[in-house]
Amino acid sequence: MDNAKPEISAKLQFMNKDMLHTKQELLKRCKDNQSKMVDSAREAMNEAQQALNDYGPNRDRYDSFRDQLIGRRDMFGNQYHKALSDLKVLERIDCADLKKKVEFGAIIISDISRFIIAISSGKIEVDGKTYFAISPAVPLYKAMEGLKVGDSFVFNGKQQTIKELF
Numbered sequence: 001m002d003n004a005k006p007e008i009s010a011k012l013q014f015m016n017k018d019m020l021h022t023k024q025e026l027l028k029r030c031k032d033n034q035s036k037m038v039d040s041a042r043e044a045m046n047e048a049q050q051a052l053n054d055y056g057p058n059r060d061r062y063d064s065f066r067d068q069l070i071g072r073r074d075m076f077g078n079q080y081h082k083a084l085s086d087l088k089v090l091e092r093i094d095c096a097d098l099k100k101k102v103e104f105g106a107i108i109i110s111d112i113s114r115f116i117i118a119i120s121s122g123k124i125e126v127d128g129k130t131y132f133a134i135s136p137a138v139p140l141y142k143a144m145e146g147l148k149v150g151d152s153f154v155f156n157g158k159q160q161t162i163k164e165l166f
Contacts (some may be wrong), residue, residue, distance in 0.1 A: 019166040023095045024124045026044040026116050037083040045076035086119045102144045110160035
């Protein structure tokens with residue numbers, strides 16, 4: 001029996017390294033994607049501001065074109081601040097914290113799909129496998145919140161069973 005314990009311990013250590021690698025890669029890709037969104041929104045906001053500066057002061061009391069330029073700049077400004085906020089959310093995830101239940105920062109592998117609970121940023125490929133980055137605010141997360149390995153949930157009429165969680 002003592003021989004079995006080191007074998008199990010080595011297997012768990014290998015699984016933890018594999019899980020840690022997957023979590024680090026997923027988080028890195030999420031951050032890379034989000035950084036691109038921040039840069040893109042900042043660039044668009046700056047371009048809109050430059051167009052506004054180039055246009056100059058109001059031409060008359062009801063200068064709708066200037067109002068349109070201001071609205072465009074503000075829209076990109078809001079996108080920039082949202083993207084920056086989401087990037088800060090990603091910074092809160094600790095890769096070394098392997099989760100035991102579905103919660104923020106967890107990676108869930110079901111019999112149908114793979115998820116990371118972070119921000120809504122869509123499909124991410126890691127080691128040839130597709131993961132979906134979802135926010136804790138979406139209904140899918142609410143359907144599986146607090147569940148553990150072996151638990152099942154139903155979303156959009158499809159039942160899924162959680163096979164791995166970390």
